[in-house]
Amino acid sequence: MTRHDTLHPTEVVDARTAPAAPSDDATGVDPAYTEHLAHNYHPLPVVVSHGEGAWVTDVDGRRYLDCLAAYSAVNFGHGHPVLVAAAREQLDRITLTSRAFHNDRLGPFAAELAALAGKDMVLPMNTGAEAVESGIKVARAWGYRVKGVAPERAEIVVMDGNFHGRTTTIISFSNDPEARADFGPYTPGFVSVPYGDADAMAAAITPDTVAVLVEPIQGEAGIVVPPADFLPRVRSITRDANVLLIADEIQSGLGRTGATFQCDNVGVVPDLYLLGKALGGGIVPVSAVVGDADVLGVLRPGEHGSTFGGNPLAAAVGLAVVRMLATGEPQARARELGAVLRVGLESLVGRGVLRTRGAGLWVGVDIDPSLATGRRVCELLAGRGVLVKDTHGSTIRFAPPIVATEHDLRFAVDQLAAVLDELRA
Known part of the structure; x- marks a missing residue:
């Protein structure tokens, strides 16, 4: 066990030696949306302007299935x-x-x-x-x-x-x-x-x-x-x-x-x-x-x-x-939809996914690190209209709003399958 009152940061890892994150300018996001923000986040290159249910729309009119739900803050969907x-x-x-x-x-x-x-x-x-x-x-x-x-x-x-x-x-x-x-x-x-x-x-x-x-x-x-x-x-x-x-x-x-x-x-x-x-x-x-x-x-x-x-x-x-x-009702729906999502993601094990785990509508997916980082998979999924977020290394997470439909979830799984096929090719 570790006593944190005696732990010095250099005994863990010194984050100062890590490479700097790329700037938002490199992603193609208009600097008007980023230049005055402190750099405490490294967001995906998507600028959201509207949301309804499980879907959001960016400033250019592109729609995305929101499979992060603001880290579970939007469990009941956008604009319920x-x-x-x-x-x-x-x-x-x-x-x-x-x-x-x-x-x-x-x-x-x-x-x-x-x-x-x-x-x-x-x-x-x-x-x-x-x-x-x-x-x-x-x-x-x-x-x-x-x-x-x-x-x-x-x-x-x-x-x-x-x-x-x-x-x-x-x-x-x-x-x-x-x-x-x-x-x-x-x-x-x-x-x-x-x-x-x-x-x-x-x-x-x-x-x-x-x-x-x-x-x-x-x-x-x-x-x-x-x-x-x-x-x-x-x-x-x-x-x-x-x-x-x-x-x-x-x-x-x-x-x-x-x-x-x-x-x-x-x-x-x-x-x-x-x-x-x-x-x-x-x-x-x-x-x-x-x-x-x-x-x-x-x-x-x-x-x-x-x-x-x-x-x-x-x-x-x-x-x-x-x-x-x-x-x-929300709890029951999360159980039912969670089973659909989990079955779909489990079908990708061996096709670029190493394992999945979770409960209800909350699933962690370990991507084969030889294919890509979690961040890269998230970027590719965003290009296909699905928003997820990586955690550490090659792990990504799915937490769609409970108001999502089975069709929405199958769409998300299909897009991940396509990304993995692209990376394996």
């Missing part, structure tokens, strides 16, 4: 009429009050989200990284105020290969050199163990451990699915050790994997859910920490907050999302 209607109605009423006052949208949103998760309380925030930061603060406060850990000694066990955001605290326990190098000094208090190894996780727990933070499926690592018994064992071990289990369902939750939460698929109920992305319906940033009062109740007025967290517009859209999920 129910969600757009909720936003428009709220825009005519009030959009921001701050938490200095109550607003009439936040209470119902919190109540129905808590019910959806089977919990008592909701801490509303804006972005996924804020939800993670909030979960860390809650876990530490719980450790000191409830468990009785000595001051300044709280530790949280995390997983190798994790991705929970890019704030300075979160990158302190990342082992991704691109996210970490040159951004220290790093925040102490985290211990990292191999993902999927419940024995290593158990061995890392000490009397100072307050929580285990885990993605039920690791998204940015390449849609990595742990052994089937991993999360159930983690739940049992943390419960016996009086340690919180925090599930980061920011990408995996809210219908993406064919269930409300990926934890549901393995029969696990964590102490805290971290939610984001799809909670805002692709319209506004909405995130939340959801848990029971014996954990979230440790927060006191003034200890944590956000000017925009829980704003009426976000709460109105979030409430519409929760009510859609409460029907169970």
